[in-house]
Amino acid sequence: AQKITQTQPGMFVQEKEAVTLDCTYDTSDPSYGLFWYKQPSSGEMIFLIYQGSYDQQNATEGRYSLNFQKARKSANLVISASQLGDSAMYFCAMGINAGGTSYGKLTFGQGTILTVHP
Amino acid sequence: EPEVTQTPSHQVTQMGQEVILRCVPISNHLYFYWYRQILGQKVEFLVSFYNNEISEKSEIFDDQFSVERPDGSNFTLKIRSTKLEDSAMYFCASSEIRYGANVLTFGAGSRLTVL
Numbered sequence: 326a327q328k329i330t331q332t333q334p335g336m337f338v339q340e341k342e343a344v345t346l347d348c349t350y351d352t353s354d355p356s357y358g359l360f361w362y363k364q365p366s367s368g369e370m371i372f373l374i375y376q377g378s379y380d381q382q383n384a385t386e387g388r389y390s391l392n393f394q395k396a397r398k399s400a401n402l403v404i405s406a407s408q409l410g411d412s413a414m415y416f417c418a419m420g421i422n423a424g425g426t427s428y429g430k431l432t433f434g435q436g437t438i439l440t441v442h443p
Numbered sequence: 444e445p446e447v448t449q450t451p452s453h454q455v456t457q458m459g460q461e462v463i464l465r466c467v468p469i470s471n472h473l474y475f476y477w478y479r480q481i482l483g484q485k486v487e488f489l490v491s492f493y494n495n496e497i498s499e500k501s502e503i504f505d506d507q508f509s510v511e512r513p514d515g516s517n518f519t520l521k522i523r524s525t526k527l528e529d530s531a532m533y534f535c536a537s538s539e540i541r542y543g544a545n546v547l548t549f550g551a552g553s554r555l556t557v558l
Contacts, residue, residue, distance in 0.1 A: 369549055370486075370549035372547065384542075429491050430476075430499055431486075431547065433485050435485055
């Protein structure tokens with residue numbers, strides 16, 4: 326079974342500062358993917374970034390980067406130069422490469438609410 | 444930006460009633476999913492659907508639940524006889540291969556309240 330843990334229920338950051346949202350995971354499968362989603366108050370979940378378990382380099386996508394430490398089983402999201410519009414719930418999720426749906430069945434963490442202060 | 448659309452955004456129903464939640468996935472996506480989030484709890488996988496059949500389902504997805512792609516564009520989740528514990532936000536998603544993985548695009552959700 327897979328497990329995702331996000332230990333920060335809420336985080337605060339000043340506008341233009343960087344912030345790190347923590348995520349640890351547990352799985353015995355060697356092939357897996359880690360995803361971060363943003364859920365603003367409007368409700369939809371927006372894909373931010375993906376890291377595969379065999380990827381050698383940390384993923385980056387604009388202001389988002391994923392600090393992937395495989396030995397520690399952590400996949401922290403780093404948001405640089407925070408903006409007011411970054412205020413939202415952030416979910417870390419994991420999928421296993423098990424044939425058919427290949428990562429489509431995601432296991433989610435509890436989420437972290439990020440508040441960006443002006 | 445293509446999006447997944449869900450209707451209704453909010454539905455209130457009486458216990459024991461049938462409910463159908465509707466979704467229009469992104470047109471060139473091949474995999475479809477339903478997830479749910481009970482208030483204050485984690486987002487949970489319900490079912491995945493590919494090539495007009497269920498490819499995987501969770502323990503939550505019992506005989507009370509069914510999915511259908513009736514007309515090639517809509518993707519529906521039916522709950523036959525709702526229970527109080529079915530009250531949740533239900534998210535539809537569809538996916539495409541990006542970065543070598545199925546990357547899901549979620550809809551805004553349908554909030555179901557069972558009284």
